[in-house]
Amino acid sequence: xxxxxxxxxxxxxxxxxxxxxRGGTDVEDVPPxxxxxxxxxxxxxxxxxxxxxLFQGKNAAEVAGLAEKILEHAVEKxxxxxxxxxxxxxxxxxxxxxxxxxxxxxxTHDDVERHRAVEAGARDCKLMSDKDVQIVAERLRGIGTSAxxxxxxxxxxxxxxxxxxxxxxxxxSYRELLHDVAVSSGAQTVILDKYGGRALELWQGTQQFQxxxxxxxxxxPEVAAASVxxxxxxxxxxxxxxxEHGLSHLPKGASIEVQVLMxxxxxxxxxxxxxxxAKVNFAPVREYLDGLF
Numbered sequence: 346x347x348x349x350x351x352x353x354x355x356x357x358x359x360x361x362x363x364x365x366x367r368g369g370t371d372v373e374d375v376p377p378x379x380x381x382x383x384x385x386x387x388x389x390x391x392x393x394x395x396x397x398x399l400f401q402g403k404n405a406a407e408v409a410g411l412a413e414k415i416l417e418h419a420v421e422k423x424x425x426x427x428x429x430x431x432x433x434x435x436x437x438x439x440x441x442x443x444x445x446x447x448x449x450x451x452x453t454h455d456d457v458e459r460h461r462a463v464e465a466g467a468r469d470c471k472l473m474s475d476k477d478v479q480i481v482a483e484r485l486r487g488i489g490t491s492a493x494x495x496x497x498x499x500x501x502x503x504x505x506x507x508x509x510x511x512x513x514x515x516x517x518s519y520r521e522l523l524h525d526v527a528v529s530s531g532a533q534t535v536i537l538d539k540y541g542g543r544a545l546e547l548w549q550g551t552q553q554f555q556x557x558x559x560x561x562x563x564x565x566p567e568v569a570a571a572s573v574x575x576x577x578x579x580x581x582x583x584x585x586x587x588x589e590h591g592l593s594h595l596p597k598g599a600s601i602e603v604q605v606l607m608x609x610x611x612x613x614x615x616x617x618x619x620x621x622x623a624k625v626n627f628a629p630v631r632e633y634l635d636g637l638f
Contacts, residue, residue, distance in 0.1 A: 347399065347400060347401045347405060348399075348400045348405060348406065348409045349397055349398065349399055349400070350397075350398045350400070350409060350412045350413070350416065351396050351397060351398070352392070352396060352398050352412065352415070352416065353396065354380075354396075355564045356412075356415050356416065357380060357381075357392040357396075357398060358468065358469070358472065358564075359415050359561070359564070360390070360392070360398065360411065360412050360415055361381055361383065361392070361472070362469070362471075362472065363411055363415070364383045364385050364390060364408070364411070365383070367385070368385070369383045369384060369385040369390075370383065370384050371383055372384055372389070376391065378393050378394055378395065379391050379392060379393050379394070380392045380393065380394055385404070385408050386402075386403075386404050386408075387402045387403040387404055388400060388401060388402030388403060388404045388405045388407075388408050389401045389402050390408060398412060400412070425534075425555065425557050426555075427534050427536075427555075427565075428533035428534050428555070429453065429454055429455050429456075429533060429534075430452050430453065430454045430530045430531055430532045430533060430534075431452065431453050431459070431532065431533070431534045431535075431536065431565075431567050432450055432451070432452050432523060432526055432527055432530065432532045432534070432535045432536070432554075432567060433450065433451050433452075433535075433536045433537075433562070433565055433566070433567025433568035433569070433570060433571045434448065434449065434450045434451075434519060434522070434523050434535070434536070434537045434538070434568065434571050435448070435449060435537075435538045435562075435563070435568050435571040435572040435575050436448045436449070436515060436519075436538075436540065436575055437449075437470070437572070437575035437576040437578070437579040438575075438579040438582070438583075439511065439515075439540070440598070440599060441579070441583070441597050441598055441599065441624075442598070442599040442603050442604070442607060442623055442624060442627050442629070442630065443498075443583060443586065443595040443596065443597075443603070443607075443622055443623050443624075444498065444579060444582050444583035444586050444595060444597075444622075445495050445496050445497045445498065445501065445578075445579060445582035445583070445586070446495075446496045446501050446514075446515075446518075446579075446624070447493060447494070447495050447496070447575045447576075447578045447579045447582060448493070448494050448515070448518050448519060448522055448575060449491065449492065449493045449494075449522075449571040449572075449574040449575035449578065450491065450492045450493075450522055450523055450526040450571055451467075451485065451489060451490070451491045451567050451568075451570035451571040451574060452489050452490040452491065452526060452530045452532065452567065453488075453489045453566065453567055454489065454490075454530070458488055458489045459566050459567070461488045461489075462485060462488055462489065462566045462567070462569075462570045463566050465481060465484035465485050465488060465570075466480070466481035466484065466573075467481065467485060467566050467569040467570040467573055468563065468569045468573075469563035469569060469572060470563075470569075470572045470573045470575070470576040471572075473573070473576075475580055478573055478576045478577050478580065479577050479580065481573050482573050482574050482576075482577035482578075485570050485573060485574060486574075488570075489570070490526070490529075490530055491570070491571075491574055492522060492525070492526050493574055493575065493578045494518060494521070494522050495578055495579075495582050496518065497582060497585075497586065498586060498620065498621055498622055498623060498624060499620065499621050501514075501624055502620055502624065502625050502626075504517070505624070505625070505626050510543075511626065512540060512541040512542075512543040512544070513543060515540055515541075515543075515544075516543055516544070516546065516547055519537065519544075519547055520547060520548070523535055523537070523547075527553075527554055532553075532554045533554050533555065534554055534555045534557065535552075535554050535555070535556050535557070536557045536558075536559070536562055536565050536567055536568050537556075537557070537558050537559075537562065537568070538558075538559070538560070538561070538562040538563060538568055538572070539558050539559055539560045539562065544558050545558055583595055583597065586621075586622050587622075589621075590614075590618065590621060590622055595622065599627060599629070604629045607619070607623060607629065607630060607633070608633060610622070611633060611634075616634060619634070
């Protein structure tokens with residue numbers, strides 16, 4: 346049975362991410378006025394720019410129920426009061442075996458800049474292709490204020506060896522970057538995408554700004570913009586890592602295929618070489634290094 350829900354653009358994107366997470370696939374043929382079409386089992390979901398979301402097919406009621414949960418959560422959740430300037434922070438590369446860890450911050454000073462960031466295409470980079478990430482990142486660099494810190498593998502591995510915990514390493518890096526950006530911009534609000542319980546411990550004591558930590562914080566334009574800038578810098582850093590070590594490219598992620606390549610490269614190049622391209626705290630790298638060397 347077909348049904349229709351009215352959702353905001355953010356809620357539509359949350360629905361899209363939830364459908365993809367459970368195996369839904371995008372349909373390339375999108376009708377005029379639609380943002381996306383996804384096939385989920387025997388149902389089809391079409392989201393329109395007007396806010397209308399159409400559910401069609403045998404299990405349309407079940408999928409519409411997922412939308413209802415998103416809408417209920419939006420109603421129940423008490424939104425924090427945001428005061429400008431607003432700083433958003435996010436990272437990229439944490440789950441990638443090769444290449445750097447990148448953190449980024451993006452500042453909007455008023456509603457105009459916030460709207461411009463959205464118009465430029467700021468959204469969760471996980472929903473974007475690499476090409477789109479680079480295009481949107483270039484647009485965002487001309488809006489508001491931004492800052493990016495890149496920890497290439499050798500630097501990352503040296504820092505990790507000292508703290509022995511990725512989230513502590515992130516805390517240190519975020520504390521440096523966000524504090525500098527918040528002070529220089531006179532920030533009233535700092536928003537960070539939650540990366541673990543330690544994120545809540547980023548600052549102890551009174552700050553001059555409101556500190557907000559949330560899961561799925563990419564719904565805020567500032568965090569979405571930071572996620573895009575961080576991913577763009579990660580992609581550049583991955584290419585740079587490959588070039589510096591005589592390779593045409595290095596793959597993203599940490600799949601079995603990536604691990605196989607890591608083993609092949611380690612056998613060819615040796616332990617010290619691997620430390621310059623990979624994050625050695627990853628279990629496959631650590632276990633392989635111990636077993637091989």
